[in-house]
Amino acid sequence: MSRIILFIFLLCSIVSFGQTDEKIIRVGYTGSTPFVMHDQKEEGIVFDIWKEIAYDLQLKYTFKEFPSTEEGIAATKNNEVDILIGPTTINKERAEEVSFSQPYYNTEMAILAPIIEQTFWDKVRPIFSKTFLYGVLGLLLVLSVVGFLFWIVEGRKYKEDYGDKFYKGIGSGVWLAIVTMTTVGYGDYAPRTPAGRFVMGAWMIISLILATSFVAGIATTLSLTTVQQDKTITSIQHLEGKKVAVPNYKKIMDRVSNVDGTPIAVHSVSEGYEMLLNKKVDALIYDQIPLEYIFQLKDKDEYILSMKKIEPQYYGFIFPIESDLKRKVDLEIIKLQENKEIENIVQDWISRN
CATH class of the missing domain: 3.40.190.10 (Periplasmic binding protein-like II)
Structure with a gap:
């Protein structure tokens, strides 16, 4: 009789020991799609990652959803859950209250906005910008000065070629300055005197520099203004x-x-x-x-x-401070990253749509 009682006692002790040794991990979750899909089932990126980790560590667990990250962090801090999973950004303020895992995914902020087509006026508006007009007026002013100088030194001597009127002579000088600057060289006008050749020769050298600068400046202005006018x-x-x-x-x-x-x-x-x-x-x-x-x-x-790399984001799981589970999960996250399992899970969820 005593042997039977002893056997029952030992059997109950073994069963009791096995039951107390097996811990059920309380897993909280929160976040947005596609990391956490808010439907009847626990689905999403973080669930697939967690199930891989739990399978390798042979963990049993239960899930509990939290409406917000703040509520989930508070529950973890108060030891209401053993781990909080979700797309939770690691930062200093949160790390002062709870313990973060190894980052399981690195991402960044992006901008989503409607495409706004440019109107006809948006496309032609750069031509009427102040910078563009100032550049054109500046070039005309320089051409006028060169034309006036040429009329002074030579145009007045050959009125039959350049016109007997003041404005005609300067106009002919401006025309000569233009064809010289553009290297067209129609041959209808050409300097004859040493002074006239000096003025036009100097203008040839100066115009090479000015023309390049003006064209580059105008092109840059048109380019930048066009980009600025893009409303998207x-x-x-x-x-x-x-x-x-x-x-x-x-x-x-x-x-x-x-x-x-x-x-x-x-x-x-x-x-x-x-x-x-x-x-x-x-x-x-x-x-x-x-x-x-x-x-x-x-x-x-x-x-x-x-995607403009606005702000890097590092996602991690959250544990109570001094959690015994954290190191085990960290090692599993590193293994999944090395095998590119997490990257494959993320891409699979994105491609489902």
């Missing part, structure tokens, strides 16, 4: 006077404000995208991957996605 937002510099939906992230909001734009904080890429569709904002700045995912859902003829 493709960079931070285009945000002056624009309303821009941005994540609630101080660095990004400050960058928009520094170019005289108006940042409007949104809690998700979906919220910002809806504001863009409803024309409540002129552009949307958000993490590249969520924007690429949304961009695939829309006609590319209507919107343009610009």
Whole structure:
């Protein structure tokens, strides 16, 4: 009888030990598509990454969703979950409260904005810019001065060739200056006196420099003005006077404000995208991957996605400080990065649309 009791006691001890030794990992999650798909199932980039990690570490786990990153971080800090997964940006303020994993993905901010076609006036407006007109007027002034000097030294002596009137003589001198500068050389006018040849010879040398400078300056002005007239937002510099939906992230909001734009904080890429569709904002700045995912859902003829390396972003998982799980997950993340598994998961989700 005592043997039977001893056997039952040992069996219960073994079962009890096995049950207490197996820990269920409490996994919190939050974030935007395609990292976290908000539907009936736990799907998205971070779930695929976590399942790879959990499989290799032979972990059992349960999921719990949080409405926002801030609430998820607070729950992790209070040890309500063992790990928080999602597209959570690593920064100093958060790292003071919780512990971050090895970054599992590096990305950057991008700009999504509607394509705005230039009107006919937008295309011809550079011709009427002040810089362009000043350049043309400056060239005409120099030509007039050369024409006047030539009339002084030679035109008055040959009135039968250059005209007996003051304005005709200067006009002929300007014409000679033009054909000399452009190297056309029609031969209808040519200097005869040493003084006239000196004026035209000096003008030949000076015009080589001036012509090159004027043409280059005018071409640059037309080029820059045309770029400035392009109303499609493709960079931070285009945000002056624009309303821009941005994540609630101080660095990004400050960058928009520094170019005289108006940042409007949104809690998700979906919220910002809806504001863009409803024309409540002129552009949307958000993490590249969520924007690429949304961009695939829309006609590319209507919107343009610009990656300008606005602000590097490093995503990591979050643990309570001094978590025993962190180092194990770090090693698995490094292994997945070396095998390019994470990159393949990300590209697979983006290409699904």
